[in-house]
Amino acid sequence: MFGYYTHLALKSFRRNPGLTALMVIAIALGIAVCVMTLTVYHAMSGNPIWWKNDRLYTVTMDNWDPNTPYRAQPKLPPPQMTYKDTQYLFASNIPERKVVMYSTDGVISGAGSAAAQRVGTRLTTADFFSMFEAPFLYGNGWSASADSPPQPVLVLSREENDKLFGGANSVGRTLRWNDHEFRVIGVLDDWFPRPRYYDLNGGNFDPPDGAYIPFRWGVDLELLNNEDTDCWRPEKIDNFKDFVASDCIWLQMWVELPDAATRGRMQSFIDGYWGQQRQAGRFPRPLNNRLTNVGQWLRDREVVDNDNRVLVGLAFAFLAVCLINTVGLLLAKFLNGAAITGVRRALGASRRQIFIQHLIEVGALSVLGALLGLALAALGLAAVHHLYAAAHLGHRGGYQELTHLDFVGVLWAVLLALAATLAAGLYPAWRVGRLPPAVYLKSQ
């Protein structure tokens, strides 16, 4: 019967090609706009390390001004930490893994035949690579023993390795970083978490850094953060020593805690330290030390912007109008075919069979609409991608990273087609089933 009804549906389309095209286009447009906004929304709201959501936590403490909360956010502590606080907390053995890091700009020279070039560099402790599961193409990261005192070892991203060494296995080669000699010990494979959850102080969708070196180099070479540094206390900061002793925040700290018990212990440890420091006159604001998992962190940092939410709402409003439109057109079309439906009823079709026949016709429309809609969505996303990529002069990063139509978009198209069938088709198909056949068969 399904084959027969599909056959009837196609005949019905051919009988009224203009009306059918109109309905398919209406559904397609509604689905296209929804798939576009939902694709971007999904990419923006994704948790790139969702399988570790119960294990990875960022550490934040509220060391801010007693008179004003950080950036007018009364409930949240500032997103970065001071040097003093991270140094103390890092010494704890409670976490399974721990990382303190920040990013700076360095100049790499003497790498093969490549010209000297500026490279965004992450100064981090050893656990970074295992904690955030950064995959290696060649070599590996350094161990904790290379952190202190800091060894002149360096990990390159794949893009940077392509630029400097033409993509060859550069493990063991030396180069100069800010005119100090470093040895390459690892090259990362393709890795572009979206958003860049472990450091949201630059662009949320910017690519990861080009190079990674042990954290203590930043202190030894007195390197400053190239993203966000914030201070509130009126303290004299004349030199780097003053800076690391100050209440300025410029560091990110992450810990890996395998279970709730460990988490409880870590929280107590942090709060205990807070209490001590409070006695000494620091931490004037109320207690607000947090261990935040990635999902919550992305929400706190408002990675999904309001604009995108408005667009998703708009897309659904548009889809609703397209579907209401389709209901009207379907009603008109089905009721116009009342005579033929009457004949079928006279020949023995039950109301249910008429209902199903017409519902399948709507289903076929929705399938066509979804296919066309997917094509339009792909075109639309490509146009948006082009718009953003052009503005970035061809560099990666920013919203162009969110415009890739993947299986989630296709899934949405399928779901929306299903919803469209039911929303647009249920009432007209039911109505046409209830038509009294006698009225339409009158011979006069």
Added chain:
Amino acid sequence: MSLNVRPILSALLRNRTGAVLVAMQIAIALAVLVNALYIVMQRVEKIRRPTGIDVANIFVISSAGFTDHYQAVPSIREDLAYLRGLPGVIAATPLNAVPLSGGGSSFPLVTRPDAQRTDNFNYFEVDEQALDTLGVRLVAGRNFRHDEITPPLTRTDAARFVPQIIVSRALAERLFPHQSPLGKRVYDSLNQAATVIGVVDPLMGSWPYNQHADWVFLVPRLPATFFGALDYMVRTRPGQRDALMRMVEAHLAKSNPDRVIHWVRPLTYFKDLSYLGDRAMEIFLATVTALLIAVTCLGVFALATFNVSARTKQIGTRRAVGARRRDIVRYFLIENGLITSSGVLVGCALALGTGYWLSLQYALPRLDLYYLVGGVLLLWAIGQLAAWQPARRAAAVPPSVATRTV
């Protein structure tokens, strides 16, 4: 000329499904149109705010010294001499950050020592050619003199302040409301004082999407390089920017082996990038709203056409008993007008409700009633226009239809 609305209305109410569907579409279309237009207008206004800067003719260079041999002051002097000597260059200045780029530094200032510091203000480290390079207007006081430009902050005296600053008029109004700021003093967090010697207007700073993007002050000091890099801003005569960019990049990349030129970019790159989100939002909102209105038009047209074709017998009969063509047109336009009006009415409530909700949820400002009125008129006109052709077609139905049986 009697409108005779009541029989039309009761006929409509008896067969209301199609009418309800169209009215719903019109209602949603109005709610979307009004709110989307409002949001778009806000963004357009934001993008149109004057920067005060001659953006089209400016390019920026990022230079990073990386060896121990690199010496900031001689290097800056050499680079500026080269840049300022190029034909086609109006002026050049060193900078610690690029206006309109989303990156920069800010600093707390107060007007009395030991006062509570509540706001940080965006600043730029510049020399005496900054005003000519940016192309900003000096509206009061004077520019920095060459001898007033202080050396860059170093790793051993990073807390030093300057004796004079130039402020934007918006910042002057914030610090010294309704007074001239000239000659007055401001204090940093260590109570070091500077005197305001000049006012520029307008001047937009590092973060154009912020509410107070124009609270900016200029500091007469060479940029420090321990932050990693410094920038040079160059203003050219119209039309010469791109050629000079290429020449400058080629020269500076080789002129000093102790530093690297990271990029040379036009200021338009930074401005466009900062406003990219707003522009994309505008385009998307405008497109979807236009499509929405098109689909709604289609719905009105389809319903009107269907009504006409379903009632040809009735139309013929009316004509046969004496109705003129324009009576038929009037009938259908009135019927359509009732539907459109009820849709618009519900749409008003929906538009206001949505506007209110948006203002709460997303801190958008409240809907301006002009937009609502405009939206109502527009949608009502479109709704009637879409039914015009079917109504004309109805009037063309011949009276002989009344007597036909098939």
Added chain:
Amino acid sequence: MLKMQDVSKIYRTDLIETYALRSFSLRVTAGEFIAVTGPSGSGKTTFLNVAGLLESFETGSYELDGNDVQRLSDDARSRLRNERIGFIFQSFNLIPDLNVHDNVDVPLRYRRLTGADRRERINSALDLVGLTSRARHMPAQLSGGQQQRVAIARAIAGDPAFLLADEPTGNLDSLMARQVMDLLEQINEMGTTILLVTHDPELARRAQRNVHLVDGQISDFRAYEPRNAGAEVARA
């Protein structure tokens, strides 16, 4: 086979009640050929709709082939209509964008039949009406008489217990009308009961029995020579 007892069909608006059928009773045995006549407005079409399970009725009872129709659900009524009744309409009512073969196929699709079974029935039905050569043609390519014959093929393809024909020759010229009536007689001789609604007394004469309706009631009946013995006479 068909037993209607005191059936009334009432059309109600806010102010008026119209009796389309008033205490109507009729008994039909299997194999009969019955003509139902009467002036326009007498209720012939309503009777046909009620008999064909196309419309419900307010009072009385209707038993078709042993089934009490009142108690049946829409599904059951549709199945009964599909399997036991064949319809023939004045305006043929063929589906215009299906060809002859697919038109005859329509009622068969609502049963559980295999493709081969359906094809066989369609072929034998088309054979009976003499239109096998036109199986792939569209209705628009046929004359009025041919279209009605296709409708007849459609009506008998499912081997129904009885045919309901509503003015089957109303839109045909006299030659085609005669062909159609010959066909109906042939089908009746093969054992199918036929109920023919017409206002043409000439056609009515070809039936065995004549039921005359006025204002929803049987006014009188004329019994003609029954072809089969044992025809029962209906009482008003």
